[in-house]
Amino acid sequence: MGTPTRVLGLMYYPERDPELEEDCPGLLLTGYTIKSCKDPSYNCVAFALGDLTHYWYDVKVRGYYWPPGMPSADTVEGWTAVFAVHGYVETEDSGLEPDFEKVAIYVSAECPEHVARQIASGAWVSKMGKGYDIEHPTLEALESMRLGKLSKVMKRRCSGGRRVLE
Amino acid sequence: MPLVQRELEPRYSGNVGREQQPEDWFAQRCRRTARERFSNQSISHIWMGTPQKFSTQTGGVVRQSRCDDFWGEVMSLQAITSNVLETQFAFHANRWHRDTRHTSSLTRMITHPSYLRIIGLGPDAVPLLLRELSQRPDHWLVALNAITGEDPADENATFSEALEAWLEWGRRRGYLA
Numbered sequence: 001m002g003t004p005t006r007v008l009g010l011m012y013y014p015e016r017d018p019e020l021e022e023d024c025p026g027l028l029l030t031g032y033t034i035k036s037c038k039d040p041s042y043n044c045v046a047f048a049l050g051d052l053t054h055y056w057y058d059v060k061v062r063g064y065y066w067p068p069g070m071p072s073a074d075t076v077e078g079w080t081a082v083f084a085v086h087g088y089v090e091t092e093d094s095g096l097e098p099d100f101e102k103v104a105i106y107v108s109a110e111c112p113e114h115v116a117r118q119i120a121s122g123a124w125v126s127k128m129g130k131g132y133d134i135e136h137p138t139l140e141a142l143e144s145m146r147l148g149k150l151s152k153v154m155k156r157r158c159s160g161g162r163r164v165l166e
Numbered sequence: 167m168p169l170v171q172r173e174l175e176p177r178y179s180g181n182v183g184r185e186q187q188p189e190d191w192f193a194q195r196c197r198r199t200a201r202e203r204f205s206n207q208s209i210s211h212i213w214m215g216t217p218q219k220f221s222t223q224t225g226g227v228v229r230q231s232r233c234d235d236f237w238g239e240v241m242s243l244q245a246i247t248s249n250v251l252e253t254q255f256a257f258h259a260n261r262w263h264r265d266t267r268h269t270s271s272l273t274r275m276i277t278h279p280s281y282l283r284i285i286g287l288g289p290d291a292v293p294l295l296l297r298e299l300s301q302r303p304d305h306w307l308v309a310l311n312a313i314t315g316e317d318p319a320d321e322n323a324t325f326s327e328a329l330e331a332w333l334e335w336g337r338r339r340g341y342l343a
Contacts, residue, residue: 019264019267019268020268023267023268024268040303040304040305040325041303041324041325041326041329042325043270044270045270053324053325053326054324054325055272055305055325057270057271057272057273059272059273059276059308061307061308061311061317061328062307062317062319062320062321062323062328062331063307063319063323063324063325063327063328063329064272064325064328065322065324073271073272073273074271074273111271112271113269113270113271114270127270128268129266129267129268129269129270130266130267130268130304130305131267131268146268146269147268
């Protein structure tokens with residue numbers, strides 16, 4: 001536990017985050033790894049698409065980004081359309097396919113809450129709201145009151161054999 | 167109207183029976199002081215007109231009194247008022263942080279009751295919002311925009327650029343050192 005620390009140029013992140021475990025108790029069962037500092041400047045949609053500079057949401061105040069012409073960010077259709085524009089198609093299979101990168105969208109009460117991205121090992125990474133980036137071994141670990149339930153999985157072929165941010 | 171009066175007035179006209187909030191504590195303190203000064207047990211409203219005139223309402227009757235001594239006491243209460251505002255702001259900011267810490271939904275963030283309460287504090291909250299933004303960057307841009315009507319960032323600014331634009335806006339207006 002604690003806060004991120006830099007030692008000899010290397011960042012050391014806390015091993016646990018009690019607030020995260022409170023909001024997503026499933027993480028206590030599966031374990032997870034904190035991979036970044038807390039950062040409110042990008043969100044899970046941005047992170048899933050490899051953008052660490054923008055907060056993707058449609059609001060009429062400068063400092064936020066949402067692709068023009070897309071349905072509202074408050075709808076599953078909006079999130080699905082944004083990933084579709086970036087080459088993703090829906091799939092039933094959340095397992096690892098080496099040539100494809102996948103994202104998983106969580107929904108609660110018809111509203112999209114979160115999206116996780118699969119990495120080459122088959123594990124998943126998530127930007128937790130305004131908080132940490134984490135790696136978690138399963139999608140179910142994030143299902144909770146806060147983030148809702150896993151609703152959709154989408155995939156696209158890895159560009160040049162590489163996944164975003166890898 | 168002198169500046170100090172204008173700043174005091176909204177908090178000084180406390181209405182009996184509202185939800186108990188730090189602001190009401192200030193109003194209660196003023197009413198108690200008024201009762202002590204003017205031996206009036208049922209004051210429902212108090213207003214400060216000028217430093218020399220102090221109005222109280224009992225039922226439907228509004229009375230004006232000279233209040234040189236009372237004004238001195240109000241001046242000391244003003245120092246407490248700013249702490250009350252900060253306390254109220256901190257309470258709602260912390261509650262908002264706790265409740266929205268892992269949400270990505272900006273709609274959920276900006277419709278949270280505490281976020282709306284902070285917007286409801288109005289222009290008095292702007293320096294506190296800017297200070298909070300400089301110390302603990304978070305999604306206060308919508309609140310600042312709602313209160314001030316300004317949007318100082320460039321059209322395609324990232325969140326970090328917009329945040330810096332707001333801080334610079336605050337420095338130019340003397341809200342931040």
